[in-house]
Amino acid sequence: MSEQMKVPFLDFRPMHDPLREEMDAALTRVCHSDYYIRGHECEAFERAFADYIGVKYCVGVGNGLDAIQLILRAWGIGLGDEVIVPSNTYIATALAASYTGATPVFVEPVLETAEIDPARIEAAITSKTKAIVVVHLQGRPCDMDPIREVAKKHGLHLMEDCAQAHGAKYKGVRTGALSEAGAFSFYPGKNLGALGDAGAVVTDDRELAERVRHIANYGSDVKYHHYIKGMNSRLDEMQAAILALKLPHLDTWNADRVRIAEKYRALITAPEAAQPLPPDEVFSPVYHVYGLRIGGGKRDALRAYLTEHGIETILHYPTPMHLQGAYEELHIPEGALPLAEEFSATEISIPIYYGMTDAQVQTVADAVNGFFA
Ligand SMILES: Cc1ncc(COP(=O)(O)O)c(C=O)c1O
Known part of the structure; x- marks a missing residue:
């Protein structure tokens, strides 16, 4: 009897093997740079990723959960507010809303696509609703046109959780560039993955990008000046260097x-x-x-x-x-x-x-x- 072929759920080797030398060199370069958080590697990756997505700004952060939370916090969303999220997603999407103090409100998906059903969003809107977070689940973009219409009609913020959709397009535009802001996770198993936890916020809104950058760095605009209670969620140089060398692939x-x-x-x-x-x-x-x-x-x-x-x-x-x-x-x-x-x-x-x-x-x-x- 022939030996059974094993098929793992995920195998990093085809992706990483041809890049081993480059990855080793990048890690050594960072190791010897004596600069480990938010330096040139981070800047270079942020520029490259913003260009790839097709937006003006990218802020490297600690992980995908924080990326969502940071956008919501930068919009001032908090206690007493409601945030619409899909009922069918990884719990991080809802937790990000909860961490701001807001309440997640679940909206059902379309069965054939697994994505949030645009036709059900309006019924979930109340006087407390402040934002809609859509998730491009399984790497398939949500149907953004009707969702954007609902958001506009009700004056709501709209953002995308792109943790599963690096590079996916809707009508030729990449996810992350389809709303006010996109949140990415670079968890190792994602389509673009780091060698640990990492994430990013992308947007065309300069003020939002700045605020996210500040909140992610202890609410600080100038060193040791804290105008808001921030958190610590920064992209480190090792992860940025790895992400930058993987992005072209x-x-x-x-x-x-x-x-x-x-x-x-x-x-x-x-x-x-x-x-x-x-x-x-x-x-x-x-x-x-x-x-x-x-x-x-x-x-x-x-x-x-x-x-x-x-x-x-x-x-x-x-x-x-x-x-x-x-x-x-x-x-x-x-x-x-x-x-x-x-x-x-x-x-x-x-x-x-x-x-x-x-x-x-x-x-x-x-x-x-x-x-x-
Ligand atoms: C849809 C979705 N949102 C958010 C996240 C959170 O990303 P991270 O694990 O980097 O915090 C994930 C990751 O698994 C995800 O699949």
């Missing part, structure tokens, strides 16, 4: 994810496995995650079957935010957000990463089809 890496997605779409033929929508002239996704939806209560059995066949999977996310202990205080009962609950019960993410071989993609597709055969 991002489009190639994303194109490879699109290639793999196309292959899955063609090879996974089991009708029981609902797949992400393909790209079109409006939506250019970057497939941070390739999430199948498996109905009929069979998701967990499929997962066990894939594990048995050497294929790693992840569930995004097994418990929706409103049913987490962290959000008990909102008293949202089970059944109140049925689409978020459906995602939690049916979603399974199969491997997708730069450098995944055709044979690995075929192995995964065969196993998914085999389970339903």
